[in-house]
Amino acid sequence: MRATTGGVARWIGGPCAIILVTSFVIYVALTFAPGDPVAQILGSRSSPEQRAELARELGLNLPLLVRYWHWLTGALTGNFGISTTFRQPVANILMPRIATTIYLVAYSALIILAVGISLGSVGGVSRRLRPYVSALIGFGIALPGYVAALVLVSIFAVYLGWFPTFGAGAGFLDRIWHLTLPAISLAIGWTAYVAQISAAAVREEEGREHVMTARARGLPPALIFRKHILRNAAAPIITASGLSVAGLVAGAVVVETAFAIDGVGSLVVKSVSAKDYDVVVAISVLIVAVFVVMNTLIALLHNIVDPHRKASDS
């Protein structure tokens, strides 16, 4: 019983505390960042009275801690403030865009896991294919996402005309069709990273003595690979995959802008240049939350795959 309450504190309380602290840091940092939302809205030819009026209206004249407290209590009830550029509640602006970004990130994550782990496994096990896989991985890591985006667009969208060049589409299949090129360009670098980590982990596990035991006992190669190589290599692969998925949310900024997709990533770019603080804070906290959740998930999965930890937990 005590273990369960301890577990809840550890797995839920800890991550929540991290999100809370980072939200404060982000809030404060943005306040001190150069630029003034009042000037941004009213333009340079406004009078000091007008500015003071708007600042009061936006609550910017209050002390920092009070403002943060208002923001926090609002955020906990789903009210993330009002966007100064859209003149709408932040939640209303964010919600439809989050759906688009989730599609994009989930699509990329799928590519990363499927291609990254398979490519890494092949590179780890096959001595013959290893150099080719390494070359491919090196290429993938070296290729920046925006360059990949341009190349993919010019080949598959402009030259071959298979995919659209911009927009996110509506409905499931249309979205998949629209998001294929963005998802691939978002996934390339991370796929190479996951493949690299997987290849190293698989190669290391493949040389272990217990794998020789399994071979000496005449087990089928596919079973040996699944049960004694890949399963043992899981820990670093899980870490790499989890971090890459979290990183996708941040990476979406560039790709969404490149493909003119109206998602969270392109929204943050617009909002930063417009000094739309409430939107920027909300998205930043969201990105932090994704990282924290992924990290917690990674740790949870590690506990599941490693009996050492399982035993010491109970």
Place this chain on the structure above:
Amino acid sequence: MTNAIEIENLRIDLPRSGFRKRVPVINDLNLCIEEGEAVGLVGESGSGKSMTTRAIMHLLPDGAQRSGSVRYRGQEIADFDRRTLALYRSRDLGVIFQDPRAHINPLWTIGDFLVEAVVANRQMLRAEATDRAIALLAQVGISNGSQRIQQYPHQLSGGLLQRVMIVSALMPSPAFILADEISTALDVTVQSEVMAILSELRQSNRLGMLFITHDLDLAAAVTDRLAIMYAGSIVEVGPSHEISTAPKHPYTAALMASRPSLTEVRRLQTVPGRPISAFEAGNGCVFASRCSFAAARCSVERPLARQEKDRSVACHFAADLAPAISVAASQ
């Protein structure tokens, strides 16, 4: 008696960093093991003992080149197809490895480790295999087998884990056991217990065994015949009690002389020089560089194994040296 395993003119070459060509690690190895017979393979580290077991399993490292012949019940194992090889490894051989902690996957339970091979090779159903595992665990002195099979390797001591390894080798009821330095990782009391269990099981199941060790006394105690290995070749073979009391090869004698004495306090004797690998041996006798009886002929001509009744010695001067060697060994 028929031979279970026959190794003839076996040579294994491995790629080695710093060398352009592969270098031999086993050179012209000949050894036969009869059905139900226990043979001890004794030698220093690097003499090629473990590579011999891997040749018997047909599980050589990547890039290895093999020539000669290894036959199981008259059939060349290199000619086995994939299915036959899997069956040969899983049903005919039982392998007990040196370090159970490293040779058992830490992520799966003891029960899973014990049953996986016989289940994967469709020899038994899982429930049947689990019952057999628990029964065998009881035979090796682990009475609470039904609890043990739910545990993970890190929850068992080294001695217990070595017994689990023995059980895993016995699970498919093999005809032949390969035991690779199985006692090295254990302390002496556990070691004698494990050896006693193994000998008992071997006799009750009429199992053949190749017992790899560097412990000459232990090997002599648990085997019928001994084969002494040096630098990738076997230098002497014969009945265990004869070899351990009256060695004929200078290397065997030197090995015996370097055992610590139980009765007197004296400086430990060593074999002069350093152990060499097969590829360093040149054309002469593999032991020539360290042999105190070596003559000019020894470094240019490889001595052939001479058969004399049930003993065989690869030394040019075996006959002449007999009296001198027995003195050297007993020193």
